[in-house]
Every structure is written in structure tokens, then in C-alpha cells.
Amino acid sequence: MRWVYAARARLRLLLFREEVEQRLDEEFRFHLDMETERLVRDAGVDPREARRRARATFGGVEAHKGAVRDGRGWAWLSGLGRDVRDSVRSPRPLFALLVTAMLGLSLGLATVAFSLFDAILLRPLPYADSDRLVRVFTFNRDAPQSLHGASLPDFEDWQRQVQGLSGIAAWVSMQTHLAGRGPARMVRTAFATPQLFDMLGVRPVLGRTFRDDENVHGGDLRKVVLGYGLWQDAFGGSPDVIGREVQMRGRPHEVIGVLPPRFDYPDRAQAWMPLMSRYAVTEVWWERRDLYMHGVIARRPPDVTIAQAQADMDAVARRLAEEYPATNRDTRVRVRHLREAEVGQLGSRVSGVTAAAVLLFLLGCVNVSGLFVARAAGRAQEVAVRTALGAEPGHLMRRHVVEGLLYGLLGGAAGVAVAAAAIPALYALVPVDLPAWMQFRLDRRTIAFAASATVGTGLVIGTTSLAWHMRPRLADVLRQGDKGGLETGPSSRLRRQLTVVQVALSVALLVGTGLTVRSLLRLGQVDTGIRTDGVLVASVAGDVVPSSTREETIARHARGFRQMRDALGMLPGVHAVTAATRIPFLNAAEERPVYELYSRQRDTPATAYRGALRTSNAMPDYFGTLGVPMLDGRDLADTDTLETPPVAIVSRRAGELLFQGEHPLGQQIRWGVDPYFWATVIGIVPNTTWHQADDGGIEFYFHHGQFPAETMRFLISTRNDPALLATSVRRTLESVDPNFVVERVVPFDRIAYEALWQRRLWTFLFLVFGTVAVVFTSAGLFAVMSYLVTQRTREFGVRTALGATPSDIVATVLRHGAGIAAVGTVGGLLGALAMGSYLEALLFRVSRFDLVTFSSVPIVIGVVTLIACALPAWRASRVDPLIALRD
Amino acid sequence: MARKQDDLRGSLDLVILKTLSLAPMHGWGIGQRIRQMSAGVLAVNQGSLYPALQRLEKQGLIRSDWGTTDNHRRARYYRLTPSGRRVLGDEIDSWRRFAEGLGAVLRST
Numbered sequence: 001m002r003w004v005y006a007a008r009a010r011l012r013l014l015l016f017r018e019e020v021e022q023r024l025d026e027e028f029r030f031h032l033d034m035e036t037e038r039l040v041r042d043a044g045v046d047p048r049e050a051r052r053r054a055r056a057t058f059g060g061v062e063a064h065k066g067a068v069r070d071g072r073g074w075a076w077l078s079g080l081g082r083d084v085r086d087s088v089r090s091p092r093p094l095f096a097l098l099v100t101a102m103l104g105l106s107l108g109l110a111t112v113a114f115s116l117f118d119a120i121l122l123r124p125l126p127y128a129d130s131d132r133l134v135r136v137f138t139f140n141r142d143a144p145q146s147l148h149g150a151s152l153p154d155f156e157d158w159q160r161q162v163q164g165l166s167g168i169a170a171w172v173s174m175q176t177h178l179a180g181r182g183p184a185r186m187v188r189t190a191f192a193t194p195q196l197f198d199m200l201g202v203r204p205v206l207g208r209t210f211r212d213d214e215n216v217h218g219g220d221l222r223k224v225v226l227g228y229g230l231w232q233d234a235f236g237g238s239p240d241v242i243g244r245e246v247q248m249r250g251r252p253h254e255v256i257g258v259l260p261p262r263f264d265y266p267d268r269a270q271a272w273m274p275l276m277s278r279y280a281v282t283e284v285w286w287e288r289r290d291l292y293m294h295g296v297i298a299r300r301p302p303d304v305t306i307a308q309a310q311a312d313m314d315a316v317a318r319r320l321a322e323e324y325p326a327t328n329r330d331t332r333v334r335v336r337h338l339r340e341a342e343v344g345q346l347g348s349r350v351s352g353v354t355a356a357a358v359l360l361f362l363l364g365c366v367n368v369s370g371l372f373v374a375r376a377a378g379r380a381q382e383v384a385v386r387t388a389l390g391a392e393p394g395h396l397m398r399r400h401v402v403e404g405l406l407y408g409l410l411g412g413a414a415g416v417a418v419a420a421a422a423i424p425a426l427y428a429l430v431p432v433d434l435p436a437w438m439q440f441r442l443d444r445r446t447i448a449f450a451a452s453a454t455v456g457t458g459l460v461i462g463t464t465s466l467a468w469h470m471r472p473r474l475a476d477v478l479r480q481g482d483k484g485g486l487e488t489g490p491s492s493r494l495r496r497q498l499t500v501v502q503v504a505l506s507v508a509l510l511v512g513t514g515l516t517v518r519s520l521l522r523l524g525q526v527d528t529g530i531r532t533d534g535v536l537v538a539s540v541a542g543d544v545v546p547s548s549t550r551e552e553t554i555a556r557h558a559r560g561f562r563q564m565r566d567a568l569g570m571l572p573g574v575h576a577v578t579a580a581t582r583i584p585f586l587n588a589a590e591e592r593p594v595y596e597l598y599s600r601q602r603d604t605p606a607t608a609y610r611g612a613l614r615t616s617n618a619m620p621d622y623f624g625t626l627g628v629p630m631l632d633g634r635d636l637a638d639t640d641t642l643e644t645p646p647v648a649i650v651s652r653r654a655g656e657l658l659f660q661g662e663h664p665l666g667q668q669i670r671w672g673v674d675p676y677f678w679a680t681v682i683g684i685v686p687n688t689t690w691h692q693a694d695d696g697g698i699e700f701y702f703h704h705g706q707f708p709a710e711t712m713r714f715l716i717s718t719r720n721d722p723a724l725l726a727t728s729v730r731r732t733l734e735s736v737d738p739n740f741v742v743e744r745v746v747p748f749d750r751i752a753y754e755a756l757w758q759r760r761l762w763t764f765l766f767l768v769f770g771t772v773a774v775v776f777t778s779a780g781l782f783a784v785m786s787y788l789v790t791q792r793t794r795e796f797g798v799r800t801a802l803g804a805t806p807s808d809i810v811a812t813v814l815r816h817g818a819g820i821a822a823v824g825t826v827g828g829l830l831g832a833l834a835m836g837s838y839l840e841a842l843l844f845r846v847s848r849f850d851l852v853t854f855s856s857v858p859i860v861i862g863v864v865t866l867i868a869c870a871l872p873a874w875r876a877s878r879v880d881p882l883i884a885l886r887d
Numbered sequence: 888m889a890r891k892q893d894d895l896r897g898s899l900d901l902v903i904l905k906t907l908s909l910a911p912m913h914g915w916g917i918g919q920r921i922r923q924m925s926a927g928v929l930a931v932n933q934g935s936l937y938p939a940l941q942r943l944e945k946q947g948l949i950r951s952d953w954g955t956t957d958n959h960r961r962a963r964y965y966r967l968t969p970s971g972r973r974v975l976g977d978e979i980d981s982w983r984r985f986a987e988g989l990g991a992v993l994r995s996t
Binding site for chain 2: 023026027028030031033034035038
């Protein structure tokens with residue numbers, strides 16, 4: 001008889017699995033209902049509380065179902081499927097939501113940071129064997145920080161003499177006037193030697209690149225290789241473009257090739273022309289060794305280290321110094337990795353941001369681990385029951401790892417979604433076009449990173465919660481089976497420790513946030529000495545007329561630009577109009593080698609100077625329009641022309657530096673690029689700052705009518721909102737001479753604002769990280785404090801019964817929270833001190849030990865702690881001693 | 888040690904069987920009744936109760952059917968099978984002998 005019943009039970013389990021599941025559900029629900037009713041009836045508990053308690057006493061419904069099922073002994077494989085199903089089905093939406101949100105945010109932001117880090121520092125540059133590409137720079141022995149290009153004669157000597165490099169190429173980047181394909185436009189053009197393409201390993205998608213015989217000084221080399229984008233834009237991607245002619249720099253050039261998409265080296269070039277063409281640069285460039293205009297890139301053979309290449313180049317530089325002492329005596333050479341040279345300071349900034357993202361990611365993991373430990377403690381009974389019923393450790397492990405991985409996957413998916421939304425959003429903060437190699441995207445590499453981080457996180461979470469379960473505390477748990485709070489000492493200790501780590505991590509992040517925010521504020525406060533409000537900037541490029549002399553071109557442009565100025569001046573609302581070739585903020589990055597400047601009296605360059613040197617060819621009233629007063633002498637005037645002696649205006653610091661105490665007015669200076677013209681100093685202006693982050697600089701201004709000024713930036717001063725003028729300004733400029741290309745028309749304010757885009761981007765990221773860190777940490781604090789209050793309900797009841805006032809209880813809870821926060825804060829501050837060097841490159845006039853930041857972060861943490869502890873403390877103070885004791 | 892666990896587990900089974908010998912009962916009621924009968928000394932943890940019921944059913948000592956409670960709620964009622972009743976008798980005897988033996992030992996010291 002007995003076996004009949006047994007068989008019946010077994011059969012039912014095997015055949016009617018789903019039904020059995022439902023019945024277990026129903027049975028357990030019935031149990032909970034009955035227990036709730038009993039509590040309401042016998043203990044006088046209000047129904048909702050009774051429900052909660054019944055549930056707490058009963059433990060996880062799923063857990064018991066599992067425990068019941070475990071008695072049946074399913075095969076391992078079906079067990080795995082069950083683990084997955086259980087994890088998916090488990091009715092814990094809030095928990096799942098929290099975990100997904102936390103993992104998603106921290107993984108997503110880490111992925112965003114990785115995409116930046118990968119683009120700037122990790123992924124190989126998109127050129128053949130890019131790790132063997134180097135840039136070669138020159139510098140003056142006395143100013144080793146200030147690296148410049150090479151003169152053409154020097155470059156050619158290097159090319160002939162150097163042994164340690166397997167290829168070397170030079171270029172000059174310029175804006176080139178392109179006409180005849182739609183409206184005239186300016187094209188970023190690299191005038192390059194033929195080796196450039198082979199060295200970078202780029203093959204044209206159409207036609208060819210330059211041949212070696214297209215490298216002859218002064219040759220009639222009217223050839224152009226188009227970038228893919230320009231080919232699409234100007235030629236509609238037509239395949240029969242090869243052999244067609246296009247009007248560049250006023251002359252027909254033959255299109256000989258088209259390069260593949262996304263190739264834009266150097267300097268985001270859109271077109272390439274032969275460097276040696278007689279139409280590329282002026283003759284003096286081929287002759288003079290003190291015009292450091294050419295970028296040089298080289299390839300080292302696999303067996304030659306950077307140091308060896310450097311030694312070879314040093315030897316060549318020494319020979320040149322002996323041979324040409326007048327120009328090369330102080331010229332030195334530096335060889336740097338291509339990436340290092342291109343990335344510059346950006347690298348350490350991205351590293352700083354990435355370090356912060358890593359901290360945030362850790363914080364997220366710690367937070368999620370805290371959640372899992374909390375839940376694990378809540379499920380201790382389930383596990384104890386399972387173990388008591390003989391569940392194998394292997395099974396337990398599998399279940400936890402499966403669960404961890406599932407949550408990891410959820411978080412990972414959320415993270416990729418966050419990154420997919422955040423990366424394009426970040427581009428809104430990037431007002432410039434990044435070179436192709438620098439563009440950060442959600443690409444395969446980034447997704448692979450997110451995926452491996454996901455799996456890693458999942459495994460860590462799974463094994464952490466498992467490690468927690470595997471502690472030999474079974475007996476404890478079983479004994480406490482009937483009590484609501486199952487959690488015992490070790491669990492809450494672990495959670496407290498995790499919370500301390502959270503606080504420490506977010507303190508470190510907040511310090512980073514504080515320092516970068518303060519740097520940005522400092523940058524905003526910098527007095528550049530330049531008025532930008534109420535000024536509209538319109539960039540206009542003059543055309544090029546073939547077979548005209550230098551003087552003819554200068555005069556043509558000066559005439560055209562003056563006509564434009566006069567036309568603009570007649571627009572209603574326009575107060576004053578002026579222009580200059582280079583203006584602050586927009587051309588801040590364009591610095592000249594200091595040793596291109598000579599004073600006639602001394603005939604020595606100002607080599608001791610290490611800051612930035614800027615020159616600009618301006619129109620009259622340039623200084624007045626920008627609110628820069630004349631300190632001495634006179635302004636540029638329309639009466640200064642090619643027929644009158646060249647004039648110059650110097651900034652105060654420039655005057656002091658170059659004339660060493662003598663009064664600058666009346667002195668003569670020469671500017672390297674125009675080596676035959678000595679200009680007389682006629683005026684002195686105060687030092688201005690061209691970029692908020694500059695630590696000073698020296699400025700020289702020449703007259704646009706006396707020196708080449710192909711592109712002018714009009715500065716239109718108005719009493720109204722400058723943006724309102726933009727359309728009429730553009731129309732006016734285009735009507736004067738359709739061959740002049742009107743580029744961007746934008747308020748000067750906007751340009752000054754955009755000049756800080758990088759800083760703003762980093763600060764923005766830090767702000768996001770800091771905010772998320774604060775949210776995570778307050779959630780962590782809140783959870784651990786709420787739990788603590790629940791756990792000590794009985795104690796609080798006793799205390800209240802013994803006469804403790806609610807404020808005593810509140811104080812107890814707050815003290816506890818403050819203890820956690822204090823330990824974490826101290827740890828975090830120490831950590832922040834230690835990692836400050838990562839942030840150095842992101843700071844501006846703020847010490848990495850900045851007292852304000854380091855003292856305000858603990859205040860923020862204090863406030864957060866107070867908020868996070870407020871509700872638990874209030875709850876603790878409301879504990880009814882009767883209920884607490886009866887329980 | 889394994890021996891000891893078996894004894895403990897056996898005692899829970901015994902208590903359940905005893906409870907059911909009076910009348911068929913649902914899971915929650917079994918727990919309540921054990922508590923009442925033991926005057927609050929024995930409190931059965933639900934985490935052990937349901938696995939134990941499952942186990943006993945699988946051994947064919949009890950069987951379950953769905954019924955309705957006094958206030959017309961659907962509940963799963965467990966009842967003793969004849970073999971369960973037989974096992975209960977055996978177990979009670981063996982437990983008594985065990986308790987008596989233990990008592991004798993304890994008294995003599």
C-alpha cells in the first residue's frame with residue numbers, strides 16, 4: 001500500500017511539474033494568509049505590518065519551493081535550467097531594478113570613459129604599424145619645452161643623412177581656396193612630400209598618390225589628392241573624377257587620386273598637394289633654415305628604438321650646427337612617438353577621467369555587492385535549509401554564479417544602453433571636429449570592453465554572495481529560523497565595511513569633482529583683458545589670383561578686406577568694424593617659435609622666453625574694438641601701406657623681453673616668415689591672454705596692408721545682440737566679392753566659451769561621476785542604516801522602555817551613521833591625496849591639495865549622511881516598546 | 888554527527904505524523920497545532936515543515952488532497968496513510984523506549 005502513495009506523489013511531481021509549482025504557490029500563499037490573520041487576531045498587529053511579518057517569518061517563497069523541490073533530486077542539467085528560470089522569475093522587481101540601475105550607470109559611465117581612453121591612448125592609430133611611427137621636432141637649446149617643426153633645408157638634410165629611420169616625410173598644413181565646384185570654399189590642405197602616404201600605409205581608393213618625381217623644388221606640380229569627404233562633397237563621389245581639373249589657389253589642379261574614408265592625416269586634411277610645387281610655398285621656405293614650418297613624420301625600422309633614432313638625429317643635428325652655425329647653432333632635435341606627439345596633454349587628462357570612472361565603477365560594484373550581501377543574509381535560511389537537506393555545494397555555487405551572471409548581463413545591457421545614449425550626448429560638448437583617429441564611439445572594442453566588464457562583474461557578484469553563504473554558520477541560522485531578523489553579526493559587519501568603502505570611493509571622486517569644478521570656475525574668472533561681449537566674428541578668406549606677386553596679393557587682399565569693413569560699417573546697429581588674421585580664443589593654439597623674432601639692435605632671438613608667442617596682422621582700431629587700450633605710441637592706421645615703412649605694435653611683455661630695458665618705440669623687429677622686412681615699433685599695448693588657460697604670452701601685431709593676410713577675422717562691434725547681425729553680415733560680405741570665402745559667423749562670446757570645451761567636457765564628466773557617487777553612497781548608507789534600525793528594534797524598545805527619549809535614539813542612530821561616514825571620509829581623503837597626481841593635468845590654478853575642496857567634501861558627505869540617516873533614525877525613535885518586546 | 892541529525896529530523900517527522908493522527912490538517916495548521924500541543928515549547932520552522940511534509944508524502948506515510956477550510960478557503964490537507972499510521976505506532980514505541988532509557992540514565996547520575 002505504502003508504495004502506491006509514494007508512487008503517486010512521485011508521479012505527480014514528475015508529470016505535472018507546472019501544476020505542482022502552482023500548488024506550492026497556493027499552499028504557501030494560504031500559509032501566509034493564515035499567519036497574517038493570526039497576527040492580526042492574536043497580536044493586534046495592523047494588517048499590513050502583519051503581512052510583512054508573516055512574510056519575513058516565512059522567508060523567501062521561492063526559497064521554500066526550492067527547498068521542497070530539492071527533495072526530489074532533479075538532474076544537474078535540468079537544475080541549471082531551473083536556476084536560470086528561478087533567477088529570471090524571482091518576484092524581486094525592486095531588487096532587480098536597483099541592481100540593474102546601479103550596474104547600468106556605473107558600467108555605462110565606465111564604458112563611456114573607456115571609449116575616450118581607447119580612442120586617445122589605447123587603440124592603435126589607424127596607420128600601418130603605427131607604433132613605429134615617430135614625429136621629429138626641433139627646439140631651441142634654451143627653450144626645450146617649446147617644440148616646433150623643421151625648416152625645409154634641414155628636413156632635406158635629415159632625409160639624406162639619417163641612418164636610423166626607414167622613411168621620413170614633411171608637410172605644411174594650410175587653408176586652400178577652392179573654386180569652380182559650387183560656391184568657393186576653404187579646404188584644409190596638407191602640402192606634403194610623396195613618402196607621407198606610403199609611410200602611413202594609406203592606399204588611394206581611386207587613382208594614385210604623388211610619385212617621387214613630383215617632389216622637385218619649384219616644379220609645376222599642380223596635382224591634388226582628394227580626401228574621401230571632399231570627393232563626396234565637391235564631386236558627388238563621382239568615379240570619373242581622376243584627371244579632372246579643380247581650381248585651387250586660383251589655378252587649375254589635376255585630381256590624381258582619392259584617399260579612403262576617415263583618413264585625414266595630418267591636421268584633419270581634406271586634400272593633399274605636393275609640398276615642392278612652386279604654387280605651394282614661397283621660395284624663401286626652400287632656402288631658409290630658420291623657418292620651422294614643416295611637420296615631420298618618420299618611421300623607424302623594427303630593430304631601431306626611439307633612443308637610437310634620437311641618437312642618430314642628434315648626430316645629424318650636430319653636423320648641421322657645425323655646417324650652418326648662423327641658423328643651426330642652437331637648434332636641437334627631438335624624436336617622439338607619433339601617438340605621444342599627437343595626444344600631448346590630452347593623454348593625461350583622459351587618464352584622469354578614466355581613473356575617476358574606474359573609481360565609480362568600483363563604487364557601483366561595491367554597492368551592488370552590498371545589496372547582494374543584504375539579500376544573501378535574508379536568504380540565509382533558504383540556504384541553510386538547502387544545505388540541511390543535502391544540497392551539494394556545487395549546486396549552490398552554480399546557482400549563485402548563474403544569478404550573478406544574469407544580473408551582470410542585465411546591468412551590462414543597461415550599461416551599453418547608457419553608453420549608447422551618453423556618447424553622442426558628449427559630442428554636444430565638443431564644438432570642434434575631432435581628427436578621425438580621436439573620435440570615440442560605441443564600437444566593437446568598446447562593446448567588447450562592456451561585455452567583459454559585465455561578465456567579470458557578474459562573476460564577482462555571484463562568488464561574493466556565494467562566499468558569504470559558504471560561511472559555516474548553518475546551525476546559527478537554523479536555530480534562529482523562527483525569528484524575523486535572521487541576520488547576524490557578520491553580515492551587518494560586512495555591509496558596514498562595504499559602506500565605508502563606498503563613502504571612501506565617493507569622497508575620492510568628490511575631491512576630483514571639486515578640483516575640476518574649481519579649475520573651471522577659475523578659468524571663467526580669468527581676466528583676459530579682451531572684451532568679447534557685443535562683438536560678432538566673421539572669418540573671411542581671400543582668393544588667390546595666379547601670377548601675382550606677393551605685393552600684388554597683399555594689396556588685393558587689403559583692398560578687398562577694407563571694402564568689406566566699410567560695407568559692414570554701414571549696417572544698422574554696427575558700432576565699429578575691424579579685423580585681424582589671428583584673434584584670441586580662436587587662434588590661441590597657433591603659436592610661433594619664439595626664435596623667429598629678431599630685434600635689429602641685438603639681432604638675437606628672444607630665446608630665454610618660454611611662453612606662447614602670437615602674431616596677428618590687424619586693421620586699425622583692432623585694440624579699441626576689443627577694449628585694449630594703447631599704452632604708448634599710436635594705433636595702426638589706414639595710411640600705413642606697402643608704400644610706407646612697415647609698422648608693428650608690441651605687447652608690454654614682448655617689448656621688455658626683446659629690447660631688454662630699452663624703450664620699444666622706434667625699435668625695429670623682424671618676423672621670421674617675412675625675413676626681408678624690418679618693422680618699426682609704433683605702439684605698445686598691454687599683455688592680453690589669448691586663452692583662459694595660458695600662463696601669459698607675448699604678442700606682436702603687424703599691419704594687414706603690409707604683410708600677407710589671406711584670412712581675416714572681422715570683429716563687428718554692435719550695441720545689440722551680435723547673433724542677430726549674423727545673417728546681414730554674411731550677406732554683406734558675400735556681396736562685396738563672391739570669390740572671398742565667408743566662413744563661420746559667430747559671436748565672439750561663443751568663441752571664448754568654446755575655447756574651454758575640453759575643460760568643460762572633463763568637468764562635466766566629473767560632475768556626473770560625483771553626482772552618481774553621491775546617489776550611490778546615500779543609497780548605501782540609507783540601506784545599511786535602515787537595516788541596522790530593524791535589527792536593533794528590540795534594543796531600541798528596551799531603551800525607550802527604560803526611559804530613553806526619542807532624541808536619544810535618534811542620536812544613537814546618527815552617531816552610528818556618522819561613524820561609518822567618518823571612517824570612509826578619512827580613507828577617501830587620504831586616497832584623494834595619493835591619487836592627486838592623476839588630476840594634475842586637469843587643474844588650473846588650483847592646487848591638488850586645494851584646501852577649499854578638501855574641506856568642503858567632508859561637509860557634503862556629512863549632509864548626505866544626515867539625509868540618509870534621517871528616516872531610519874526617525875523610525876528608530878518611533879519604536880513602540882510594547883511591540884518591540886513582544887516580538 | 889550524522890546520526891544526531893537523523894534523530895532530530897526523525898523527531899520532526901514523528902511530531903508531524905502524530906499531529907495528523909488526530910485529524911487531517913493543512914500545513915499552517917500543523918505548525919499551529921504542534922505549538923499548542925507542546926505548550927509553545929516546540930516551534931516548527933516553515934523551512935523545515937514543508938520539506939518534511941514533502942518527504943513524508945514521498946515515503947508514502949502521508950497523502951495530500953485539496954479541501955476547504957471552515958471559512959471556505961482552499962487548502963491542501965495532509966492525512967495519514969495506513970502505513971503512516973503503522974510507522975507512527977512503531978516510532979512512538981521506539982521513541983518512548985529511547986526517552987525512558989535516557990531518563991533512567993539521567994536519573995541515575
